[in-house]
Amino acid sequence: MLISPTKDNLNKIVILNPKGGCGKSTLATNLAVCYAKRGPAPAIMDFDPQGSTMAWLERRPVGLPTIHGIAAFKKTMQATRSWQLRIPSETRNVIIDSPAGLNHDDLREITRDATTILVPVMPSSMDIHAASRCVADLLLVARVDRNERKLAVVANRTRRNTKSFGKLMRFLDSLGIPIIAVLRDSQNFVHAAEQGIGLHEMQPSRVGPDLQQLDRIASWLDGWAERRKASINVTSIRRQAFSKVSFLRKPQAESS
Numbered sequence: 001m002l003i004s005p006t007k008d009n010l011n012k013i014v015i016l017n018p019k020g021g022c023g024k025s026t027l028a029t030n031l032a033v034c035y036a037k038r039g040p041a042p043a044i045m046d047f048d049p050q051g052s053t054m055a056w057l058e059r060r061p062v063g064l065p066t067i068h069g070i071a072a073f074k075k076t077m078q079a080t081r082s083w084q085l086r087i088p089s090e091t092r093n094v095i096i097d098s099p100a101g102l103n104h105d106d107l108r109e110i111t112r113d114a115t116t117i118l119v120p121v122m123p124s125s126m127d128i129h130a131a132s133r134c135v136a137d138l139l140l141v142a143r144v145d146r147n148e149r150k151l152a153v154v155a156n157r158t159r160r161n162t163k164s165f166g167k168l169m170r171f172l173d174s175l176g177i178p179i180i181a182v183l184r185d186s187q188n189f190v191h192a193a194e195q196g197i198g199l200h201e202m203q204p205s206r207v208g209p210d211l212q213q214l215d216r217i218a219s220w221l222d223g224w225a226e227r228r229k230a231s232i233n234v235t236s237i238r239r240q241a242f243s244k245v246s247f248l249r250k251p252q253a254e255s256s
């Protein structure tokens with residue numbers, strides 16, 4: 001059965017960074033494979049008119065674990081948007097691949113009911129500059145609340161110990177946004193993309209360190225429901241504290 005993607009127990013993982021070529025589709029396809037191998041089948045929604053993830057899905061060999069694909073970039077007049085974006089009812093994880101060059105309206109729209117947001121960043125000075133704007137836009141334009149801890153960065157194509165990598169770490173640290181994984185610059189990603197597979201479907205001896213990092217991302221993503229619950233609790237404690245303070249202040253205001 002297909003349903004519209006609004007149910008409560010669904011992790012809606014948005015992968016975005018308006019900077020082109022930073023690894024959004026690579027991350028989307030590899031995460032989809034992680035979930036597919038574990039089951040139930042995840043869905044990938046491709047919002048990029050280039051259709052890279054849909055093309056990857058078409059290259060996917062028959063017999064590998066199922067990934068449900070939705071070409072969200074194709075708008076049709078024949079069906080409502082929610083009908084077009086419906087997913088199988090057993091799906092627990094939907095991965096949204098976004099296009100480069102998102103404007104502010106698109107950013108608000110695509111992140112509106114995201115439960116997690118991953119920003120892949122490459123550690124060159126230009127990419128770091130673009131990533132800082134992207135994170136600022138997420139916080140100020142899309143109004144992502146940092147207390148909800150739904151936002152994280154994945155450093156991609158990284159050589160550790162470079163100056164720019166240190167700069168990226170300090171910038172994110174100052175915002176309290178975690179870098180949950182560091183992916184190597186590796187031809188494994190290129191070869192997997194060409195074959196319509198993920199690194200979890202390659203020979204483990206070839207991809208060991210990369211798998212470790214992908215598994216770190218998946219295990220951080222798995223904590224989405226607890227993080228959401230914790231942030232709802234914190235918000236309600238804050239509200240209660242605020243209403244107590246307002247209550248205590250009221251008589252003073254009246255007596256003056």
Ligand SMILES: Nc1ncnc2c1ncn2[C@@H]1O[C@H](COP(=O)(O)OP(=O)(O)OP(=O)(O)O)[C@@H](O)[C@H]1O
Nearest residue numbers: 020021022023024025026100157184185186189190
């Ligand atoms: N860690 C990596 N190591 C080596 N190559 C990589 C890595 N990550 C991505 N690539 C390669 O870099 C290129 C761009 O990656 P990808 O298409 O995932 O970026 P993107 O952010 O989706 O781009 P766009 O903004 O155009 O949609 C691809 O050829 C991909 O195979």
Ligand SMILES: [Mg+2]
Nearest residue numbers: 024025048052
């Ligand atoms: Mg892409």
